[in-house]
Amino acid sequence: MKVLGVVGSMRKEGNTGKLVQAALDGAKGAAEGVRTQLVPLSTLEIGPCQGCYEVCSKTPYRCVVKDDFPSLLSRMEDADGIVIGSPLYFPVPSRLVALCERVVCLAYFHDRRGHKGPHVLEDKPCAFVVATGGGEGVEVLRYLFQFALAARMTPLTLKRYPYYGVVGRGDLEKDEAKPVEAARDLGRLLASALEE
Ligand SMILES: Cc1cc2nc3c(=O)[nH]c(=O)nc-3n(C[C@H](O)[C@H](O)[C@H](O)COP(=O)(O)O)c2cc1C
Numbered sequence: 001m002k003v004l005g006v007v008g009s010m011r012k013e014g015n016t017g018k019l020v021q022a023a024l025d026g027a028k029g030a031a032e033g034v035r036t037q038l039v040p041l042s043t044l045e046i047g048p049c050q051g052c053y054e055v056c057s058k059t060p061y062r063c064v065v066k067d068d069f070p071s072l073l074s075r076m077e078d079a080d081g082i083v084i085g086s087p088l089y090f091p092v093p094s095r096l097v098a099l100c101e102r103v104v105c106l107a108y109f110h111d112r113r114g115h116k117g118p119h120v121l122e123d124k125p126c127a128f129v130v131a132t133g134g135g136e137g138v139e140v141l142r143y144l145f146q147f148a149l150a151a152r153m154t155p156l157t158l159k160r161y162p163y164y165g166v167v168g169r170g171d172l173e174k175d176e177a178k179p180v181e182a183a184r185d186l187g188r189l190l191a192s193a194l195e196e
Helices: 016-032 069-078 094-112 140-150 181-196
Strands: 004-009 035-042 079-086 125-134 167-170
Touching: 004 016, 004 069, 004 140, 004 181, 016 035, 016 125, 016 167, 016 181, 035 069, 069 094, 079 140, 079 181, 094 140, 125 140, 125 181, 140 167, 167 181
Parallel strands: 004 035, 004 079, 079 125, 125 167
Antiparallel strands: none
């Protein structure tokens, strides 16, 4: 089983990456044969959706804009589960917004053109982690949740606040919510969802 971690932060050594890595570690430790890969969006060129209405998803899920998006989308398709991490950036970093709008546009035109096959991310379990400077971060989790639904993925939820995922505020070691442990637990939950 493959679990892909997408880090939406523009800082390589930031807290978002630490939380995504903790979730991947949790997934790896929870089940035999789980392989993980972490992809920092900061290393990829992913521009905004160009609104190419005439050609978007003409071939199912094919985006004609030439940058790193198509190869990232095929890595997402290839993964059995996905962890998405985002910092709170008033509210979501623009490169991650670009990734989300590109996927959602392809999904919309997939249906609009009457393609019969499944959506490429359909029913894929996914989980979210968020890093903030101290804010609640719930608006970021809600954004990611809406994205997952529009992409036809299956977002995990938790039985404790903030329900949509894990948030780490400020210094992760000092945060009383113990977000690194919580992210590990979330990764374990994702691994068990993949086994079902
Ligand atoms: C453009 C921008 C906007 C931000 N807005 C907020 C905010 O509204 N509330 C907050 O608590 N932190 C805010 N932050 C702080 C980041 O969420 C915080 O530093 C987080 O740890 C960044 O993730 P990283 O460590 O992965 O880089 C903002 C940071 C940036 C760069």
